[in-house]
Amino acid sequence: MPSIADLAASDSERQTHIVDVLVDAFADLIERDPRAFRGKFRKMAADPFAFYRGSAPLFYSDMAQLDDPWVDEATSRVWIQGDLHAENYGTYMDSAGVLVFDVNDFDEAYLGHYTWDLQRMAASLALLGFRKALSDGSITALIETYGKAYVETVRLFATSEVDRDFRLTLDNTEGPLLGVLQVARAETRVRLLDALTAFDGVDRRLASGGGARDLDDAERDAVLAAYQQYLDTIPEAKRQQSLSYAVKDVKGRAGVGIGSAGLKVYTLLVEGRTQALENDVVLSMKQAGTPAVSRVVTDEKIRAYFEHEGHRTAVSQQALQAHADPWVGWCELDGVGQIIKEVSPYEADLDWDVVTEVDEMLPLVHDLGRATAKVHCVSDSGSEHPLVDIEVEAKITDVIGGRHDEFAQDLARFGAEYGALTREDHRRFVDAFRNGMIPGVEAD
Numbered sequence: 001m002p003s004i005a006d007l008a009a010s011d012s013e014r015q016t017h018i019v020d021v022l023v024d025a026f027a028d029l030i031e032r033d034p035r036a037f038r039g040k041f042r043k044m045a046a047d048p049f050a051f052y053r054g055s056a057p058l059f060y061s062d063m064a065q066l067d068d069p070w071v072d073e074a075t076s077r078v079w080i081q082g083d084l085h086a087e088n089y090g091t092y093m094d095s096a097g098v099l100v101f102d103v104n105d106f107d108e109a110y111l112g113h114y115t116w117d118l119q120r121m122a123a124s125l126a127l128l129g130f131r132k133a134l135s136d137g138s139i140t141a142l143i144e145t146y147g148k149a150y151v152e153t154v155r156l157f158a159t160s161e162v163d164r165d166f167r168l169t170l171d172n173t174e175g176p177l178l179g180v181l182q183v184a185r186a187e188t189r190v191r192l193l194d195a196l197t198a199f200d201g202v203d204r205r206l207a208s209g210g211g212a213r214d215l216d217d218a219e220r221d222a223v224l225a226a227y228q229q230y231l232d233t234i235p236e237a238k239r240q241q242s243l244s245y246a247v248k249d250v251k252g253r254a255g256v257g258i259g260s261a262g263l264k265v266y267t268l269l270v271e272g273r274t275q276a277l278e279n280d281v282v283l284s285m286k287q288a289g290t291p292a293v294s295r296v297v298t299d300e301k302i303r304a305y306f307e308h309e310g311h312r313t314a315v316s317q318q319a320l321q322a323h324a325d326p327w328v329g330w331c332e333l334d335g336v337g338q339i340i341k342e343v344s345p346y347e348a349d350l351d352w353d354v355v356t357e358v359d360e361m362l363p364l365v366h367d368l369g370r371a372t373a374k375v376h377c378v379s380d381s382g383s384e385h386p387l388v389d390i391e392v393e394a395k396i397t398d399v400i401g402g403r404h405d406e407f408a409q410d411l412a413r414f415g416a417e418y419g420a421l422t423r424e425d426h427r428r429f430v431d432a433f434r435n436g437m438i439p440g441v442e443a444d
Contacts, residue, residue, distance in 0.1 A: 025057035079379035082108030085124035094323035109316030126419030147408035149369030192345035238326035308337025
């Protein structure tokens with residue numbers, strides 16, 4: 001098996017490989033909306049961390065070539081978030097009404113090595129630390145702290161029954177993480193509705209502008225028909241009162257953000273639990289993409305389980321979150337899988353710009369390690385989804401054994417080496433992009 005250094009033994013060959021992987025992963029979307037992808041690639045060109053966020057297919061292409069001594073057959077096929085980096089954590093209001101800080105964004109979720117989530121996170125911490133001009137020693141300490149917290153929490157779950165009840169909340173957090181929860185708690189549904197809707201004198205309607213577009217009758221009818229399919233996918237235990245699902249307005253928009261370039265997105269305004277205007281609900285219907293992990297995990301049993309990528313995204317979120325958003329579901333539109341979820345006022349992302357000192361970052365990454373352990377361990381044989389029929393916490397504990405320190409040290413080594421590779425890959429990518437080497441999205 002090659003080492004990380006061997007992945008880029010030749011600068012020109014590595015650059016060609018980067019281009020080939022990105023084109024293979026995104027060719028259909030590039031052809032559909034080259035302007036959107038040009039925007040995506042410009043965002044990725046900003047710095048190595050932005051490039052890393054947008055190049056998950058490259059990461060998994062590399063992982064498929066590297067030896068992974070910390071997995072066995074059982075732990076190579078568990079639910080993973082799939083794109084775990086330092087900016088994919090935040091808050092949400094769970095189905096029990098508790099404000100939780102957790103892993104978020106399940107667009108890339110799939111089944112694979114549990115270590116892939118940890119390694120992707122470790123390299124992101126190395127890139128983030130480099131951007132903040134932290135010393136190599138401080139970056140190592142951050143990653144080792146994250147890794148040890150993960151292993152300790154998995155072992156706790158293996159020896160107790162606390163995994164589904166474990167949550168990072170207002171009651172058991174402090175520092176920057178508590179601050180994010182407090183920011184989310186201060187938000188209100190009314191404030192979100194005022195930002196996204198307008199009152200027409202009779203009722204709320206979705207606001208125009210900001211990239212929103214009106215639909216013609218045919219497109220609107222197709223979206224509403226897909227929405228009716230979605231209603232059948234909401235678990236019975238999470239169904240709201242029937243009034244909650246009446247659609248009041250629909251608009252379309254193009255996908256925004258590094259991960260959504262080229263994807264269609266629709267916004268639906270639906271009636272809340274009552275006819276009062278302050279509890280209307282905004283839903284997002286978004287075309288679900290192909291997860292990068294599935295390009296290297298080709299098990300037919302896994303692929304055949306999912307109706308389409310929208311189904312895969314929703315099921316993955318339900319598996320990885322113990323008390324998932326009650327609005328999460330899926331449907332099909334024009335033959336393409338869609339994921340539907342609430343645009344919630346209670347979602348706030350961790351802002352790394354306000355965390356600058358290592359003594360603030362260490363307890364923070366400790367909690368991120370605990371949160372990562374939680375999502376892996378709730379998605380096992382006790383969940384309603386049968387793809388994973390093992391006790392994940394027991395199997396991970398067995399494969400790591402008593403080598404907690406060795407595991408954390410190896411994770412830190414990986415993070416440092418892959419972070420360094422990514423910084424060079426960013427340079428290679430920018431050079432390829434600006435010199436017209438990526439077909440369909442030439443820079444000029």
